[in-house]
Amino acid sequence: MRFSNVLLAAGFFNATFAQHNATSSVAFRSALRTCSLLQKSLGSEIVQTSGTEYQASASGAWSLFNAEDLPPCIVFPRSTQHVQVAMAAIFRDKIRYAVQAGGHSAMTGWNSVQDGILIFFSHMQNVTYDPTSDTITLQPGIHWGDALSQLSPLGVAPLGGRLGDIGTGLLLGGGLSYLSGEFGFSSNAFVELDVVLVTGKLVTATATNQYSDLFRALKGGANRFGIVTRYQVKAIHIGTEDDKNFFGGVILYPNSSAEALINATAKYVSTVNDTKASILMAFTNSVNGSEINSSHILTLFYHGSSLPNIFGDFLSIPSSFSQIGPVSYMDANSILGAGGDRGFGQLFGASAFKGGVVEQYANAFRAWTDYTNTIESALFATVLAFTPIIDAQTLAGRANGGNLMDPPRGNYAAVQIQTQMLAGVATVPTFVTTARNKLFSRIPRSAGFPLYINECDAGQNVFATYGKFNELKTTYAKYDPTRFNIRFSDGPIGL
Numbered sequence: 001m002r003f004s005n006v007l008l009a010a011g012f013f014n015a016t017f018a019q020h021n022a023t024s025s026v027a028f029r030s031a032l033r034t035c036s037l038l039q040k041s042l043g044s045e046i047v048q049t050s051g052t053e054y055q056a057s058a059s060g061a062w063s064l065f066n067a068e069d070l071p072p073c074i075v076f077p078r079s080t081q082h083v084q085v086a087m088a089a090i091f092r093d094k095i096r097y098a099v100q101a102g103g104h105s106a107m108t109g110w111n112s113v114q115d116g117i118l119i120f121f122s123h124m125q126n127v128t129y130d131p132t133s134d135t136i137t138l139q140p141g142i143h144w145g146d147a148l149s150q151l152s153p154l155g156v157a158p159l160g161g162r163l164g165d166i167g168t169g170l171l172l173g174g175g176l177s178y179l180s181g182e183f184g185f186s187s188n189a190f191v192e193l194d195v196v197l198v199t200g201k202l203v204t205a206t207a208t209n210q211y212s213d214l215f216r217a218l219k220g221g222a223n224r225f226g227i228v229t230r231y232q233v234k235a236i237h238i239g240t241e242d243d244k245n246f247f248g249g250v251i252l253y254p255n256s257s258a259e260a261l262i263n264a265t266a267k268y269v270s271t272v273n274d275t276k277a278s279i280l281m282a283f284t285n286s287v288n289g290s291e292i293n294s295s296h297i298l299t300l301f302y303h304g305s306s307l308p309n310i311f312g313d314f315l316s317i318p319s320s321f322s323q324i325g326p327v328s329y330m331d332a333n334s335i336l337g338a339g340g341d342r343g344f345g346q347l348f349g350a351s352a353f354k355g356g357v358v359e360q361y362a363n364a365f366r367a368w369t370d371y372t373n374t375i376e377s378a379l380f381a382t383v384l385a386f387t388p389i390i391d392a393q394t395l396a397g398r399a400n401g402g403n404l405m406d407p408p409r410g411n412y413a414a415v416q417i418q419t420q421m422l423a424g425v426a427t428v429p430t431f432v433t434t435a436r437n438k439l440f441s442r443i444p445r446s447a448g449f450p451l452y453i454n455e456c457d458a459g460q461n462v463f464a465t466y467g468k469f470n471e472l473k474t475t476y477a478k479y480d481p482t483r484f485n486i487r488f489s490d491g492p493i494g495l
């Protein structure tokens with residue numbers, strides 16, 4: 001090493017150790033060495049060890065449990081090549097790592113790392129529309145709200161999520177939107193993906209080229225199959241902000257309507273097959289001092305100019321507030337706010353209920369109520385949410401090449417439990433973990449129906465619930481034969 005480099009490295013180490021309060025683990029020091037080398041090759045704007053941007057990014061994750069880590073460095077790539085350089089060094093030096101796009105993972109450690117390198121996509125946020133191929137190209141750092149507002153004047157949108165602050169990591173878990181009934185999981189709109197494999201090698205995967213197996217695995221494989229640096233997806237012609245092509249909005253209900261809402265949800269899941277309809281039924285408990293306040297929120301939209309009868313049950317249930325009318329697709333995606341609140345430890349948990357068995361839904365409501373009461377002292381709020389996934393959504397996915405979640409035929413609901421801890425609580429108390437495990441054992445999934453990985457608990461083996469689990473395992477073994485990602489990055493279990 002040249003003398004100037006030794007000085008540089010010494011200064012680098014001192015600053016970073018001060019920053020991290022002299023963390024001395026072997027893993028941390030190894031990562032620090034790799035950071036130093038990366039900083040020399042990529043520069044100190046791309047590889048940061050301290051400073052305002054470093055701090056804001058390290059603490060920027062949506063769940064407080066993921067906003068506590070101070071990695072030795074954060075890589076802020078401006079291009080795919082930067083990701084390749086970083087990943088090749090991480091692989092060579094056997095360093096732990098994590099990737100963060102929109103930051104909304106509620107699974108602790110899935111988008112943050114303490115003794116490793118964080119790749120953070122805040123400088124790769126472009127979105128473009130190509131009318132010739134009728135496709136949209138997204139860089140991984142864009143959030144859905146920004147993508148929609150930039151594309152809205154052109155009348156097109158990508159399939160994404162339902163709240164603006166969420167990011168593109170959603171696509172790798174599948175993706176549920178207000179358009180899912182018509183077009184399937186959001187990842188079904190993939191056309192071409194640039195993927196940096198664990199070794200740093202770049203491949204471009206499509207439905208028909210030599211990487212078609214990887215392409216399929218990325219529709220639900222989450223962060224296990226490589227780092228996607230470019231998503232080319234089909235454009236959906238949804239109209240501009242001025243085109244109020246949807247009808248719907250939000251209805252707020254008192255707790256006295258809960259039983260009727262459970263019945264209506266179970267019935268909706270089993271009977272509604274209209275591809276243009278979508279609902280998100282969220283039961284909420286929030287803690288206010290020693291009181292639990294329960295109120296329930298239905299978001300409903302129809303891709304058309306009025307609401308058909310299929311929503312009739314919900315519309316006849318006594319409500320406390322209602323805002324329904326013609327809206328644009330952008331309006332629909334901001335009706336619940338952006339979802340960007342920070343500062344709370346967050347946990348998800350998933351189940352999957354087929355349509356038809358009302359008691360399954362009622363039982364989930366009771367189990368969730370008991371759960372809320374048990375952990376009340378640690379709690380800000382809990383949510384029990386149902387997103388119907390109709391048969392047509394599954395068929396739309398299959399028609400588009402399919403995905404490895406591969407749900408069986410028939411309507412079902414993705415069931416999500418969200419737990420929002422008291423502000424500032426940075427670790428999960430043991431009694432909460434015990435209560436969560438009990439809750440999950442009380443709400444088992446209907447046989448054969450896959451859990452939704454973007455809404456799961458980190459301890460749930462979601463991959464094992466996929467219809468094409470064996471294919472997923474085979475593809476993983478092919479693209480990461482040394483199991484580097486599993487050994488050096490937190491993410492879904494079971495591969």
Ligand SMILES: Cc1cc2nc3c(=O)[nH]c(=O)nc-3n(C[C@H](O)[C@H](O)[C@H](O)COP(=O)(O)OP(=O)(O)OC[C@H]3O[C@@H](n4cnc5c(N)ncnc54)[C@H](O)[C@@H]3O)c2cc1C
Nearest residue numbers: 101102103104105111162167168169170176227228339454
């Ligand atoms: C308020 C809220 C609302 C939500 N609404 C919806 C909804 O309407 N529909 C829905 O389907 N889901 C929804 N979700 C769930 C959402 O899909 C997941 O939280 C998703 O993981 C968020 O992606 P992200 O990019 O924001 O998060 P991140 O935490 O940045 O990423 C999620 C995961 O993907 C990995 N990852 C991200 N980018 C890449 C990449 N380019 N290459 C490889 N790995 C990558 C990360 O390492 C992490 O493990 C919601 C979540 C929240 C908190």
